[in-house]
Amino acid sequence: MPDADGPVLSVSGLRKVFGTQVAVDDMSFDLAPGRSLAIVGESGSGKTTVARMVVGLERPTAGTIVACGRDRSRPARNAGERTRRGREVQIVFQDPYSSLDPRQSGAAAVDEVLRVHHDHDAATRRRIVGELADLVGLDSRQMSALPRALSGGQRQRVAIARALATEPKVLILDESVAALDVSIQAQVLNVLADIRDERGISYVLISHDLAVVRQLTEDVLVMQRGVVVERGRTTDVLDEPQHPYTQRLRASVPGPGWKPTRTLRRPA
Amino acid sequence: MSVPVQAGVAAEVLDPVAEVEAAAVRGGLRRVRLGVLGWVSLVVVALAAVLAVVGPLVRPFDPNLSDLSFAYVGPYGSHLLGFDGQGRDLFSRLLVGARTTFLGAAFVAIVAVAVGSGLAVTAAWFGGRFDRVVSAGLDVVFAFPGILLAVVAAAVFGAGLLSAGLALAVAYSPYVARVLRSAALKERAMAYVAALEVQGFGAWRLCLRHLLPNISGLVVAQGTILFGFAMVDLAAISFLGLGVQSPQADWGVMVSEGKTGLLQGYPMESLTAVLCIVVVVSAVSFLGDRLESAGKQAHR
Amino acid sequence: MSALLEVRDLTVRLRVGGSDREVITGTTLEIAEGEAMGLVGESGSGKSMTAKAIARLLPAGAGVEGSVHFAGTDVLALSGADLRRHRAKVAVVFQDPRAHINPVRRIEDFMTESLRTLEDVPRAQARTRAADALEEVGIDDPARRLRQFPHELSGGMLQRVMIATALLSRPLLLLADECTTALDVTTQAEVMAILDDLRRDRGLSMLFITHDLELAGAVCDRTSVMYAGQVVETSAADRLHADPLHPYSAALVQARPDVTSTAERLVAIPGRPVSAFEAPSGCRFAPRCPHALDSCRSTEQVLTGLDAGRVRCERAATLRGRLLDPTESPTESEETADA
Ligand SMILES: Nc1ncnc2c1ncn2[C@@H]1O[C@H](COP(=O)(O)OP(=O)(O)OP(=O)(O)O)[C@@H](O)[C@H]1O
Ligand SMILES: Nc1ncnc2c1ncn2[C@@H]1O[C@H](COP(=O)(O)OP(=O)(O)O)[C@@H](O)[C@H]1O
Ligand code: SF4
Numbered sequence A: 001m002p003d004a005d006g007p008v009l010s011v012s013g014l015r016k017v018f019g020t021q022v023a024v025d026d027m028s029f030d031l032a033p034g035r036s037l038a039i040v041g042e043s044g045s046g047k048t049t050v051a052r053m054v055v056g057l058e059r060p061t062a063g064t065i066v067a068c069g070r071d072r073s074r075p076a077r078n079a080g081e082r083t084r085r086g087r088e089v090q091i092v093f094q095d096p097y098s099s100l101d102p103r104q105s106g107a108a109a110v111d112e113v114l115r116v117h118h119d120h121d122a123a124t125r126r127r128i129v130g131e132l133a134d135l136v137g138l139d140s141r142q143m144s145a146l147p148r149a150l151s152g153g154q155r156q157r158v159a160i161a162r163a164l165a166t167e168p169k170v171l172i173l174d175e176s177v178a179a180l181d182v183s184i185q186a187q188v189l190n191v192l193a194d195i196r197d198e199r200g201i202s203y204v205l206i207s208h209d210l211a212v213v214r215q216l217t218e219d220v221l222v223m224q225r226g227v228v229v230e231r232g233r234t235t236d237v238l239d240e241p242q243h244p245y246t247q248r249l250r251a252s253v254p255g256p257g258w259k260p261t262r263t264l265r266r267p268a
Numbered sequence B: 001m002s003v004p005v006q007a008g009v010a011a012e013v014l015d016p017v018a019e020v021e022a023a024a025v026r027g028g029l030r031r032v033r034l035g036v037l038g039w040v041s042l043v044v045v046a047l048a049a050v051l052a053v054v055g056p057l058v059r060p061f062d063p064n065l066s067d068l069s070f071a072y073v074g075p076y077g078s079h080l081l082g083f084d085g086q087g088r089d090l091f092s093r094l095l096v097g098a099r100t101t102f103l104g105a106a107f108v109a110i111v112a113v114a115v116g117s118g119l120a121v122t123a124a125w126f127g128g129r130f131d132r133v134v135s136a137g138l139d140v141v142f143a144f145p146g147i148l149l150a151v152v153a154a155a156v157f158g159a160g161l162l163s164a165g166l167a168l169a170v171a172y173s174p175y176v177a178r179v180l181r182s183a184a185l186k187e188r189a190m191a192y193v194a195a196l197e198v199q200g201f202g203a204w205r206l207c208l209r210h211l212l213p214n215i216s217g218l219v220v221a222q223g224t225i226l227f228g229f230a231m232v233d234l235a236a237i238s239f240l241g242l243g244v245q246s247p248q249a250d251w252g253v254m255v256s257e258g259k260t261g262l263l264q265g266y267p268m269e270s271l272t273a274v275l276c277i278v279v280v281v282s283a284v285s286f287l288g289d290r291l292e293s294a295g296k297q298a299h300r
Numbered sequence C: 001m002s003a004l005l006e007v008r009d010l011t012v013r014l015r016v017g018g019s020d021r022e023v024i025t026g027t028t029l030e031i032a033e034g035e036a037m038g039l040v041g042e043s044g045s046g047k048s049m050t051a052k053a054i055a056r057l058l059p060a061g062a063g064v065e066g067s068v069h070f071a072g073t074d075v076l077a078l079s080g081a082d083l084r085r086h087r088a089k090v091a092v093v094f095q096d097p098r099a100h101i102n103p104v105r106r107i108e109d110f111m112t113e114s115l116r117t118l119e120d121v122p123r124a125q126a127r128t129r130a131a132d133a134l135e136e137v138g139i140d141d142p143a144r145r146l147r148q149f150p151h152e153l154s155g156g157m158l159q160r161v162m163i164a165t166a167l168l169s170r171p172l173l174l175l176a177d178e179c180t181t182a183l184d185v186t187t188q189a190e191v192m193a194i195l196d197d198l199r200r201d202r203g204l205s206m207l208f209i210t211h212d213l214e215l216a217g218a219v220c221d222r223t224s225v226m227y228a229g230q231v232v233e234t235s236a237a238d239r240l241h242a243d244p245l246h247p248y249s250a251a252l253v254q255a256r257p258d259v260t261s262t263a264e265r266l267v268a269i270p271g272r273p274v275s276a277f278e279a280p281s282g283c284r285f286a287p288r289c290p291h292a293l294d295s296c297r298s299t300e301q302v303l304t305g306l307d308a309g310r311v312r313c314e315r316a317a318t319l320r321g322r323l324l325d326p327t328e329s330p331t332e333s334e335e336t337a338d339a
C-alpha cells in the first residue's frame, strides 16, 4: 500500500448531475484509516449518490475519488482492476431483504466472493467463512440457511460478512441499520464496533438517525441539496450545530422535553 | 426515499406468513399451487412425454408398412384404432408421431427461450441504448406471425421441420424476451446485484449464476407455454405441407393426411391426431399458465 | 376522565393456511377524549393489528375475543351503515402513503371520494373542504395540489394529504400507524407538530403507533408498550423513559443509542422479538429477560396496576427503580446470539 498514514479514502470536487439535476456538488472529504465518518442529511440530499460513486456503481460527472492511494474516478479497465477495487471498498445497503441472492446461503455467498478474489483451497475458504460468521455473530446453521429463513438482522449480518470477506479497508454503510428493530439494531451496532476494533477498518455511515451516527462515528458531514453545509467532529456538530439546517435537523430529534415545532410552512 | 422498509422487519421473517410472501416474492417455482386440474395436466403431459420417448420402441406394428387392402378399416384385432387411408396401423403411427411432434415443439420452445432470455438478460444488464435497440428490434419481429415466417422460410430454405421450427422459434422469441426483460430488469435493480458488482464480479458470472437462476421460474413457464403454441403451429405448418414431410409419422401430418378420409366419412385418423394435440396442448397451456402466474408473482 | 375508546382483553386470531394464529392476546387499553396514547413495540408485536381491530379493518376470517367500545357503542357488534359511521369517526393513517393512494387519480378525487359518496356533499363544497383541510396541514396552494397526481408530491407532503383526508370526516379518534416512519426527521417533526396542533384545536384523541420510544414519549400523554401480542406496560409517556416498570421497556430504552451522549457499548437485548403465536408460555419476554426467574417462565403474567401505571411482570415491584441501573444489569453477554 502506498502511504500507510495517508487517507484510506479521499474524495475531492466530486459532482454528479442527473439530467438537469445536480445531485452532488463539489463534495470533498478525507477518511483516515480506522476512523469513521458519517454523512447525514435530508432525503434526496445526495448521500446515496456519493456512496454509489465511491464504489463505482455511478460515474462521477466531475471530481476524483482515491482509495488506498489509487484513483477510482473512472470505470475499471479490466477484471483485475475491478476485483482489486472490490478488495478496497465495500458497501452494505439498507434493505436486508434485497441485499442477498435468495438462492444462496450466507456461507455460499461468502465462499463465492472468496473464490472470485483468491486462490484459497476449500479448507481455507471454510475457515475464513467460519471466522467471518463468528465476527458478525452468526452460527453455522444460520450461515447455511437460505436468506428467506433468516430475520432482517441476521440477513444484514450476512451482508456485512460478505462485504468483509476480502478484508476491505473501507466499509460504506448506507442506512444499513435503519430497517432493523431497536433490539436488533443495537446488536448490529455492537458488532460493527467490534469489527472496527478488531480489524481497524474505516466506516462511512450514511444515516438519518443522529443517535446512531453519534454512537458509531467520530466525524460527520451534513449535506443539503447535494452540498456539504457543515462538517466536524460528530460530538461537536451534534452538540453545537452551526449551520441553520444542521440546527433544524438536530432540533427534529425527539427526546425528553422535545416539542415538535412547525418550521417549514404554516397555514396562511 | 430512503426508509421505505418498516423499521423492524426482523421478526416478520420468521413468521410463516411473511415467509410465504417473501418466498413468493423471491422464489421461482418452488411454491406453485397446482390444484386438481394442474395435477391432471401434469399427469397428461408426463404420460405424453413418456410416449414420445418409448412410443417408437413399443409400437405394435411398423408405422410405415402399408397394405392398401386395409385402407380405412376400423379397429380390428390387435389394431386398436384401425388403419389409415394407406392401410397403415393408426395406433403405431400415433405412437411414433408423438416423438416427432414432441421433438419439434421442444426444439422450437428451447430455441425461442434461449434466444429470448439471452436477449432479455443482456438488454436488462446493459440497459440504456442497447436496451432500446433490442426492444425496438423485438417489436419489429413481434409484428410477424409465426406461420407467415415459416411459410417464408419454407420458400427460401425448402420445406421441412428444421426450417419451420427455426422460423417459429424466431417468431416466438420476442414474446419470451418481453416477459423476461421486465423480470430481469427488476432483478437487475436488486441490491444484491449491486453488492456483487461492487465485489468485482463480472457480467457473465452475475448474469449466469445470479440473475438468470432467479428468473428461472418465468423462463420455465415461458418454455411450457411456447411448447403448447409450437405444437399447434407446427401441426398447422405440417397441415400446409411445409413442415414434417410424409410418410414420416407426425400428429400434424396425420391431421393433414386424414382429411381425405374425413371427406369420405372415415374421420378416425384426423380425429385421433387432433384429439392427441388438443389434449396435450390444453394440459401444457394450463400448466404454463400456472407456472407463469407463480413466476409473475415472484416478480411483482 | 371518561374513556372515548375502551379496549378490554382483546384477542385476535387470524386464519393462516388452515390454522388459527394468535396475533394479539388480551390487549387492554383506553383512551380518553383529547388524549394521545402511544403504542410502542418492535415489529410483529401486534401494534397494527390492534389498530385494525379498533377500526374494524381486520382481514376476513379473523377471530376476535374481548370487547372494543367507542363512544359507548360496542364496535365489534357493528355492521352496515353503523360500521361506516364508525369508520368515519375513527380515521386511520398508515405508514406508507403511496401504498394507500391510487396513483392514477388526482388528489382531489382521492380526498373527496368518501365525502361525496357517503355524505352526498356536492362536488364544489367537497373541494372547498378538501382545500381547507390541506391548508390546515400546512400545504401551500391547495387548489393546485388538488389537481396534482400522487407522484408529483413528496412522501412528506403525501402523508400530510393522508392526514388531511382523514380529518375530512371529522373523526374523534385518529389511529396513526407508523405514519412518520418513512419520513425524514425534519419532515417527521413537521408532521408531528401538525398532529399536535390538530389534537389541541379539535380535541382529537389519538392512538400513535410507533417503534420509536422517544417520539412517543415526546408527543403522547401515556404510552403502552407491546411485546409478542401483549401490552406489557402502560405508563405516563414522559415517565416511561426515566422510570420504566417492565424489563422490556427498560431494555428498549437502553438499546437505543442516545443523540446526546455516546455509550461505550449499547445494552443490546439478546435474541429477536417474537410474535404472539411463537411466544413461549409463561412470561413471553422471559427468554430475553435478564431478570427472569423460573417462576416467570411457569406463570402467565397478568397486567396489574403499579403506581399510576400498569405492568405485566411479577417482579416489577421488586425491580422498580433498578431496571436502568447499569450496575444492576446482570449480564450483557450473548447479545450477538440471535436466538
Ligand atoms: N439514477 C438517477 N437518475 C436521476 N436522478 C437520480 C438518480 N439517482 C439519484 N437521483 C437524484 O439525486 C438526488 C440525490 O439522491 P440520493 O439517492 O443520493 O439521495 P439520498 O441523500 O441518499 O436520499 P435518501 O436519504 O432518501 O436515501 C435525488 O434528488 C435523486 O432523486
Ligand atoms: N394478514 C395477516 N395474516 C396473518 N398474519 C398476519 C397478517 N398481518 C399481520 N400478521 C401477523 O400478526 C402479527 C402482528 O402483526 P402487526 O400487528 O402487523 O405487528 P406490528 O404492527 O406490531 O409490527 C405478526 O406476527 C404478523 O406477521
Ligand atoms: S416476569 Fe420475569 S421474565 Fe417476565 S419480564 Fe418480569 S422479570 Fe422478566
Ligand SMILES: [Mg+2]
Residues within 6 Å of the ligand: A047, A048, A049, B001, B002
Ligand atoms: Mg439514500
Ligand SMILES: [Mg+2]
Residues within 6 Å of the ligand: C047, C048, C177, C178
Ligand atoms: Mg405495523
